[in-house]
Amino acid sequence: xxxxxxxxxxxxxxxxxxxxxxxxxxxxxxxxxxxxxxxxxxxxxxxxxxxxxxxxxxxxxxxxxxxxxxxxxxxxxxxxxxxxxxxxxxxxxxxxxxxxxxxxxxxxxxxxxxxxxxxxxxxxxxxxxxxxxxxxxxxxxxxxxxxxxxxxxxxxxxxxxxxxxxxxxxxxxxxxxxxxxxxxxxxxxxxxxxxxxxxxxxxxxxxxxxxxxxxxxxxxxxxxxxxxxxxxxxxxxxxxxxxxxxxxxxxxxxxxxxxxxxxxxxxxxxxxxxxxxxxxxxxxxxxxxxxxxxxxxxxxxxxxxxxxxxxxxxxxxxxxxxxxxxxxxxxxxxxxxxxxxxxxxxxxxxxxxxxxxxxxxxxxxxxxxxxxxxxxxxxxxxxxxxxxxxxxxxxxxxxxxxxxxxxxxxxxxxxxxxxxxxxxxxxxxxxxxxxxxxxxxxxxxxxxxxxxxxxxxxxxxxxxxxxxxxxxxxxxxxxxxxxxxxxxxxxxxxxxxxxxxxxxxxxxxxxxxxxxxxxxxxxxxxxxxxxxxxxxxxxxxxxxxxxxxx
Numbered sequence: 001x002x003x004x005x006x007x008x009x010x011x012x013x014x015x016x017x018x019x020x021x022x023x024x025x026x027x028x029x030x031x032x033x034x035x036x037x038x039x040x041x042x043x044x045x046x047x048x049x050x051x052x053x054x055x056x057x058x059x060x061x062x063x064x065x066x067x068x069x070x071x072x073x074x075x076x077x078x079x080x081x082x083x084x085x086x087x088x089x090x091x092x093x094x095x096x097x098x099x100x101x102x103x104x105x106x107x108x109x110x111x112x113x114x115x116x117x118x119x120x121x122x123x124x125x126x127x128x129x130x131x132x133x134x135x136x137x138x139x140x141x142x143x144x145x146x147x148x149x150x151x152x153x154x155x156x157x158x159x160x161x162x163x164x165x166x167x168x169x170x171x172x173x174x175x176x177x178x179x180x181x182x183x184x185x186x187x188x189x190x191x192x193x194x195x196x197x198x199x200x201x202x203x204x205x206x207x208x209x210x211x212x213x214x215x216x217x218x219x220x221x222x223x224x225x226x227x228x229x230x231x232x233x234x235x236x237x238x239x240x241x242x243x244x245x246x247x248x249x250x251x252x253x254x255x256x257x258x259x260x261x262x263x264x265x266x267x268x269x270x271x272x273x274x275x276x277x278x279x280x281x282x283x284x285x286x287x288x289x290x291x292x293x294x295x296x297x298x299x300x301x302x303x304x305x306x307x308x309x310x311x312x313x314x315x316x317x318x319x320x321x322x323x324x325x326x327x328x329x330x331x332x333x334x335x336x337x338x339x340x341x342x343x344x345x346x347x348x349x350x351x352x353x354x355x356x357x358x359x360x361x362x363x364x365x366x367x368x369x370x371x372x373x374x375x376x377x378x379x380x381x382x383x384x385x386x387x388x389x390x391x392x393x394x395x396x397x398x399x400x401x402x403x404x405x406x407x408x409x410x411x412x413x414x415x416x417x418x419x420x421x422x423x424x425x426x427x428x429x430x431x432x433x434x435x436x437x438x439x440x441x442x443x444x445x446x447x448x449x450x451x452x453x454x455x456x457x458x459x460x461x462x463x464x465x466x467x468x469x470x471x472x473x474x475x476x477x478x479x480x481x482x483x484x485x486x487x488x489x490x491x492x493x494x495x496x497x498x499x500x501x502x503x504x505x506x507x508x509x510x511x512x513x514x515x516x517x518x519x520x521x522x523x524x525x526x527x528x529x530x531x532x533x534x535x536x537x538x539x540x541x542x543x544x545x546x547x548x549x550x
Contacts, residue, residue, distance in 0.1 A: 007075055007076065007079075007080045007376065008376055008377070009076070009079055009080065012361075012362045013076070013362050013365075013366070014076070014079065015362070016361075016362035016363045016365070016366050017073070017076045017077055017366055018077070019363070020363070020366045020367060021367070022073075022366060022367050022372065023289075023332060023333075024066075024069040024070045024072070024073040024372055025073045025076075025077070025366070027070045027073070027260070027287070027289050028070050028071075028073035028074035028076075028077050029077065030287045031044060031070075031074055031259055031260055031287055032074070032077060032078065034259065034287060040078065040082050041082075042082070042083060043082070043083040043084065043085060044074065044082055044083070044084045044085075044259045044260070045084075045085050045087060045256060045257060045258050045259050045260075046067050046070070046071050046084060046085065046086045046087070046258075046259065046260045046261070047067075047086075047087045047088075047089055047252075047253075047256070047258045047260070047261045047286070048063040048064050048067050048086070048087075048088050048089065048261065048262070049063075049089050049090075049091060049249075049252075049261065049263070050063075050088060050089065050090050050091065050139060051090075051091045051094060052090050052091070052092050052117055052131075052132045052135035052136055052139070053094065053096065053097075053100065053117065053135075057310070057311055057312070058294065058310055058311070058312055058315060058324065058338055059264070059293075059294050059338075060139060061142060061143070061146075061312055061324070061328070062291070062294070062328040063262060063263075063291075064086070064088060064143060064148055064150065065146075065148075065324075065325050065328045065329075066262060066289075066291065066328055066329070066332060067086060067260070067261075067262060068086065068148060068149070068150075068375075069329065069372040069373075070260065070262075070289070071084050071086060072372065072375045072376065073372070076376070085151060086148070086149060086150040086151065087150070087151050087152075087153050087256070087258075088139070088143065088150045088151070088152050088153065089153045089155065089252065090132070090136050090139070090152070090153065090154050090155060091155050091245070091248070092116070092117045092118045092132035092133075092135075092136060092154050092155050092156050093116045093117070093118065093155040093156045093159055093207075093239075093242050094116065094117055094155075094207070094242075094245070095113075095114040095115060095116060095117075095198075095206065095207030096109070096112060096113055096114060096115060096116075096117055096120050096131070097113070097114065098113075099113070103123045103124070104123050104124065105123055108121070108123050109121075109123055109131070113206075114206040114207055114208075115204075115205050115206050115207070116132070116156065116200065116205075116207060116242075117130065117131055117132030117135070118130045118131075118132035118133060118154070118156040119132075119205055120132065122134045132156070136152070136154065140152055142312045142313075145321075146321055146325075155242070155248075156239070159238075159239040159242055160238065160239030161239075162237060162238055163255070164251065164252075164255050165237040165238065166255070167251050167254050167255040167281050167282070167283075168220075168236045168237055168241070168243075168251070169217075169220045169236065169237065170281050170282060171196065171197075171236065171243070171247070171251060171281060172197075172215055172216070172217045172220055172221075172222070172236050173217040174280050174281065175196070175212075175215045175217065177280045178196050178247055178277060178280060179194075179196070181273060181276050181277060181280070182194060182196060182244075182246065182247070182273070185246075185273060192211070193209070193210070193211045194211070194244075195209075195210065195211055195212045195222075195224075195244075196243055196244050196247040197212060197215070197222050197236060197241050197242075197243065197244075198241065198242050198243065198244055199222060199224055199232070199234050199240065199241050200234075200239070200240060200241065200242070201226055201227055201232075202226070202232065202234070202240075203226055203227065203228065203230075204226075204227055206227070207242065208224070208226070208227065210224045210225060211224065212224055213225065213231065219235075220235055220236050220237060221233050221234060221235050221236065222234060222236060222241060246270055246273050246274065246277070247277050249270075249273075249274040249277070249278075250273070250274045250275065250276070250277025250278035250279075250280070250281060250283070250285075251277065251278070251281055253274065253278040253283050253285060253286055254277075254278045254279075254281040254282055254283025255281075255283070257283065257284075258286040259286050259287065260286050260287045260288075260289070261286050261287075261288065261289075262288065262289035262290070262291060263288070263289075263290060263291075264290070264291055264292075264293050265290055265291065265292050265293055265335075266293060267290070268290050271288055271290070289332075290333075291332040291333060292332065292333055292334050292335040292336070293335055294335075294336060294337075294338040295335055295336065295337050295338065310338050310339060310340065312324075314340075315343065317430075317433060318340070318343050318430050318433055318434040318437070318438075319343045319344075319346065319347045319387075319430055319434075320347070320350075320426065320427075320430070322350050322370075322373055322374075323343065323346040323347040323349075323350045324346070325369075325373040326346055326349060326350045326353070326369050326370075326373060327342065327346045329369040329372055329373060330369065340434075340437075340438050341438070343434065344387055344388050344391060344434070345388075347387040347427070347430075348386045348387045348388055350369075350370070350373075351381070351383045351386070351387070353368050353369050353370045354370050354378055354379070354381055354383075355381075355383070356368065357370050357371070357378050358380065381423050382421065383421070383423060383424055383427075384409075384412075384413040384416055384421070384424065385409055385412070385413070385424060385427075385530060386522065386526075387427055387430070387431060388521070388522045389522045389526055389527060389530055390405065390427060390428060390431040391431050391434060391435055391439060392516060392518075392521045392522055392527055393405060393408055393431075393527075393530055393531060394431050394432055394435040394439075395435060395439060395440075395443070395516050395517070395518065396515070396516055396531055396535075396539060397531070399432060400432065401432070402418070402425065402428040402429060402432070405428045405431070405432075406418060406425075406428070408530055408531060408532065409424070409428075409530070411532065412529060412530045412532075439518070443516075443517035443518060444517055445513075445514065445516075445517040445543075445548045445549040446513050446514060446517075446549055447514070447543075447546060447549040448510070448514050448543060448544070451486065451488050452510055452514065453544060454486070455482060455483070455486050455488075455489070455507070455510070456511075456514065456540050456543060456544060457540075457544065458482045458485075458486075459478075459479055459482045459511075459540065460537045460540045460541070462478040462479070462481065462482050463475065463478060463528070463533050463536060463537050464533075464537060465478075466478055466533060470529075470533065471525075471529055472523070472525040472526040472528070472529035472530075473525060474525070475524070475525035475528045475529055475533070476523060476524060476525025476526075477525070479507075479508075479511075479524050479525065479528075480496075480503050483503040483504075483507040484496055484500060484501065484502075484503055486507075488504075488506070489503055489504050489506060489507040490502070490503070490504065491503060491504040508521075508524050511524055514543050514548070514549075515539050515540065515543055515548070517548070
């Protein structure tokens, strides 16, 4: 997902882009409208922020992926004539206010509470200079793996190198104006001690939340009592002081001239504060995009410090990166669960969108997620077997290696091999890992009752009666014909082709509960065609003999 690659700018695409309502285009249009009166500048700056208080989670990746999608839409709308930059900014000078739950030795970090994250030793070992440096590297490693075009920025480096000095001096001059914005947002007790400036104690190295005794705008200094009560004066420049996180947002926007930044809904109530402080400090607030939060399996917000929800590496153990990018693209303003059970659907939906892309006109292509995921150049991939079907094949075949799966696949789809379809081969590995870790431990076969035994016996006979080489559609119709004749599985709200009752989903749910030990599965006809009619009949036989639910 690159930023300034060669663009496809054919007339049909440009016409469709101007009218497209996909959210990346809508956000890009806001940036263009931002400069309607003055004309676009030479470079537009996109920014994402990251707090390295814990290992980066998927939400952090999502900000970069989504911002990249807006950036590419902007390139199309401006026909590639305006340069852009994407800055990934790490707030690594923040004090470590609590020890994350997911570090190897929490006691090791206790003496370093409230020290800047880049001054906290690295609990993970290795060559990284600090906890903050380690977490920054973990984020960059993944962003580089995915191929993002970005520049990385460290708050520690920016503060210490003086890159914020001019605006920090302005903050000292306009201290009272900033306080007028901040104090009404605080409780009475917090108002009494609040300061937008957080000095770094010269004695302990800790980030101090202390009131200011004096702010000297002319000298560019602040005076406060250090932790031992000693009155101390520090310059606001050179990294001796940092700003509280809300003023820091606005200060950074003003100092860097940020044009676009997205953030989670938990920041929404503070957005007007960030904007106002940016304006006080002489900047123009960027365009915002507020996305909904990701939730864990219990509906709780995912957190770097808690380590709940999925990590980047966990998702990529069981699915390709493109499926993760799709999950980020879809409905960003809707809260979504980010746990292991969302992976299979995301994988299959990605390949469905990819399959549809070549057949679409430009209007629909620009609304197709794969156009945004691949920056306008989706690959041509043929996937004859969906991921969900692979998972069920692993389940019934007890495959522990890809060779077993390929035995079924090659018989099902003539000429399809790991060499001709490397993407499918990649998915077989993901399917085996996902099944072993998440499906297998929860599999519960149940024995069929008498009605179900009769239905399964009739299904087996119907499969036996099919001609050799019957495809998935023929198998599915044979199964439906069996179910239509059994009262329990008749759905009178539906109509069969002959005008009789249709088939209830309970029939196929029973098949998967009894034969595979799962609550649901893919289309039965497709599954039986892939697994094999003889093998499916053998599976039914085992169920009727009580060998599956034993």
